[in-house]
Amino acid sequence: MEQLANDNMYVIDLGHIDSAAEIIFELSNMLDSENARNKKICLKLGNVDLNQAQLLSIKSLINGINSILSSVDTKSTETEKVALALGIIVSNVSAENSTENIPAMPYKSAEELKEQMEAENTEIHDVMQNSQENNHDENINNSDIENNRDLNSLPNIQENTDINEAVQNKSESFQTADNTAVEELTHNENEQKNELKDELDIIFGSNADKSSIFQMAIPEEMYESKEGITDIAVPEYEYTKEDIELESFPTKYIKQTIRSGQVISYEGNIVIIGDCHPGCEINAFGDITVWGILSGIAHAGSGGNQKARVRALKMNAIQLRIANCYSRRPDSLNTVYIEKTNSFTPEEARIVNNEIVVFKIND
Amino acid sequence: MAGRVIVITSGKGGVGKTTTSANIGTALAKSGHSVVLVDTDIGLRNLDLLLGLENRIVYTLVDVVEERCKLKQALVKDKKNPNLCLLAAAQTRDKSSVNAEQLKKITDKLKKEYDFILVDCPAGIEQGFQTAIAGASEAIVVTTPEMSAVRDADRIIGLLEAAEGIESYKLLINRVRPNMIKSNDMMSVEDVENILSCGKIGVIPEDTGIITSTNRGEPIVNNEKSLAGRAYLNVARRINGEDVPFLDIDEPKDIVGKLKKFLSGLKKQGKEQ
Ligand SMILES: Nc1ncnc2c1ncn2[C@@H]1O[C@H](COP(=O)(O)OP(=O)(O)OP(=O)(O)O)[C@@H](O)[C@H]1O
Ligand SMILES: [Mg+2]
Numbered sequence: 001m002e003q004l005a006n007d008n009m010y011v012i013d014l015g016h017i018d019s020a021a022e023i024i025f026e027l028s029n030m031l032d033s034e035n036a037r038n039k040k041i042c043l044k045l046g047n048v049d050l051n052q053a054q055l056l057s058i059k060s061l062i063n064g065i066n067s068i069l070s071s072v073d074t075k076s077t078e079t080e081k082v083a084l085a086l087g088i089i090v091s092n093v094s095a096e097n098s099t100e101n102i103p104a105m106p107y108k109s110a111e112e113l114k115e116q117m118e119a120e121n122t123e124i125h126d127v128m129q130n131s132q133e134n135n136h137d138e139n140i141n142n143s144d145i146e147n148n149r150d151l152n153s154l155p156n157i158q159e160n161t162d163i164n165e166a167v168q169n170k171s172e173s174f175q176t177a178d179n180t181a182v183e184e185l186t187h188n189e190n191e192q193k194n195e196l197k198d199e200l201d202i203i204f205g206s207n208a209d210k211s212s213i214f215q216m217a218i219p220e221e222m223y224e225s226k227e228g229i230t231d232i233a234v235p236e237y238e239y240t241k242e243d244i245e246l247e248s249f250p251t252k253y254i255k256q257t258i259r260s261g262q263v264i265s266y267e268g269n270i271v272i273i274g275d276c277h278p279g280c281e282i283n284a285f286g287d288i289t290v291w292g293i294l295s296g297i298a299h300a301g302s303g304g305n306q307k308a309r310v311r312a313l314k315m316n317a318i319q320l321r322i323a324n325c326y327s328r329r330p331d332s333l334n335t336v337y338i339e340k341t342n343s344f345t346p347e348e349a350r351i352v353n354n355e356i357v358v359f360k361i362n363d
Numbered sequence: 364m365a366g367r368v369i370v371i372t373s374g375k376g377g378v379g380k381t382t383t384s385a386n387i388g389t390a391l392a393k394s395g396h397s398v399v400l401v402d403t404d405i406g407l408r409n410l411d412l413l414l415g416l417e418n419r420i421v422y423t424l425v426d427v428v429e430e431r432c433k434l435k436q437a438l439v440k441d442k443k444n445p446n447l448c449l450l451a452a453a454q455t456r457d458k459s460s461v462n463a464e465q466l467k468k469i470t471d472k473l474k475k476e477y478d479f480i481l482v483d484c485p486a487g488i489e490q491g492f493q494t495a496i497a498g499a500s501e502a503i504v505v506t507t508p509e510m511s512a513v514r515d516a517d518r519i520i521g522l523l524e525a526a527e528g529i530e531s532y533k534l535l536i537n538r539v540r541p542n543m544i545k546s547n548d549m550m551s552v553e554d555v556e557n558i559l560s561c562g563k564i565g566v567i568p569e570d571t572g573i574i575t576s577t578n579r580g581e582p583i584v585n586n587e588k589s590l591a592g593r594a595y596l597n598v599a600r601r602i603n604g605e606d607v608p609f610l611d612i613d614e615p616k617d618i619v620g621k622l623k624k625f626l627s628g629l630k631k632q633g634k635e636q
Contacts, residue, residue: 331580
């Protein structure tokens with residue numbers, strides 16, 4: 001595999017790998033490199049068919065290091081379809097040409113892209129006969145881009161502008177977050193817990209008055225209720241606007257084992273490369289992605305986002321909470337020790353009909 | 364009706380406080396009493412694991428103290444025994460989250476509604492210990508027949524005698540191995556009693572079944588065949604005021620007896636798998 005780095009682009013070639021799980025594994029290792037930060041990532045894939053959940057996971061993994069998945073090079077039509085739906089530039093040049101040739105479009109430098117964008121913006125101006133002369137006014141630019149979208153002529157341009165902004169914004173906040181985040185959050189745990197419990201109150205019915213909330217929450221009722229974690233086949237899943245909104249949360253990237261008693265809370269997505277041991281708690285406003293074994297408590301969408309998900313290479317969470325839903329690991333699944341292998345099938349938990357359901361992310 | 368608050372303590376770590384709490388609690392509940400187990404080992408909780416209730420915990424002792432939930436909400440009902448419930452410790456906090464006064468308030472409330480409140484104490488003699496004993500009027504001091512554990516038990520008994528609320532305390536001698544005692548490699552139960560000049564409420568043999576039962580999240584008293592399980596059932600009866608003779612926990616002496624025991628052990632294991 002090769003990693004070509006120019007100023008702003010970073011190419012990761014995983015063309016030789018033919019399973020989604022391994023791609024995710026390789027990628028998580030590779031993204032550890034400093035060079036991959038604050039870049040537009042071009043991902044070269046081979047014949048692998050990736051589904052939405054998988055590509056979304058890869059995307060959030062990359063977002064986690066303040067980079068953007070800007071383009072995907074794939075021979076699979078399935079992957080291509082999914083990528084396009086997520087607004088990622090797709091090229092399958094390698095299918096036609098030899099792989100040595102770097103495809104022209106996604107590898108442009110930032111300046112080139114900017115130039116191209118500006119040029120094309122002006123074109124649209126003409127087309128729309130917009131009387132406004134001042135191209136440099138941001139607002140106008142933005143609205144024009146919106147229009148572009150409507151016209152469906154240049155869907156990728158907007159993505160690119162966003163990238164530049166996003167990368168800048170994020171690199172600031174990330175500096176401070178980074179490694180100290182864990183300690184910081186553990187110290188803040190008091191407040192965090194408060195938040196969590198507030199959230200939990202919602203489980204028991206937020207529109208009821210306090211006393212009746214407690215009435216409803218008497219453990220017998222709650223604990224005896226459904227055991228939400230099951231493995232069933234993945235139904236077709238529509239990609240909605242809210243999903244895309246979810247992607248715009250900032251992402252915290254943590255590479256360490258989260259141990260018993262540790263609390264990670266973040267008002268955004270959390271990506272953890274490592275295992276989350278029993279007794280830990282992960283709370284995120286957005287998605288939680290664990291590239292390892294998730295055995296503690298995970299609360300995604302702790303701000304109420306029902307679309308939030310929890311993903312893990314191995315889902316063993318003692319409790320899963322998404323927004324206001326709660327589920328616990330079935331008693332029958334009392335595994336003392338899970339062998340660490342490279343052949344896990346990633347799993348994803350999300351809300352289906354007000355219940356948390358765990359899906360295997362199958363190839 | 365006022366329930367009894369009993370603290371299970373030891374001084375030395377790892378001698379079997381949590382195992383004892385889970386088993387006595389389950390045994391008392393099996394005999395029809397209402398029981399609350401309170402885990403005060405904040406940050407190092409284990410009691411939920413031994414009972415197989417970890418996946419049910421939403422609120423903890425700390426949440427009750429910090430008034431994020433009502434006491435009733437934090438009581439997790441046992442899977443099998445409706446008479447038994449657990450007030451779990453928070454795993455993500457430390458001992459300073461609850462003080463003696465706060466715990467006493469909770470146990471005082473609980474004893475109005477439940478027959479027994481068993482408090483699983485953390486190891487050590489620091490704040491965690493002082494907190495755990497605050498609401499209790501009785502104590503069970505767990506020790507093993509080892510010099511170091513006995514020394515620490517002695518220290519604890521001294522502290523219990525000085526404590527205001529504790530009216531009585533009894534010894535529970537755990538992990539006893541009769542064969543080692545016979546070969547003079549282990550202190551006898553009487554030795555321990557004499558050194559500590561304190562009466563005993565139970566003698567529990569060393570039993571590998573305890574490890575399996577811990578891993579499975581099911582107290583050993585549910586297994587009537589186990590010697591340790593029966594010993595714990597007897598402790599519960601003694602707590603209830605019954606006069607129960609101490610079990611003969613002797614291991615078979617001769618080779619044939621040993622072999623028989625070994626084989627039956629194997630069989631049991633085979634069945635369990
Ligand atoms: N009678 C016994 N036979 C065999 N093993 C035992 C026995 N009693 C306890 N153990 C084992 O000893 C270990 C410690 O037990 P336990 O956790 O109950 O001790 P503890 O006093 O609560 O520890 P801590 O001080 O850490 O809270 C456990 O692994 C348990 O399985
Ligand atoms: Mg213990």
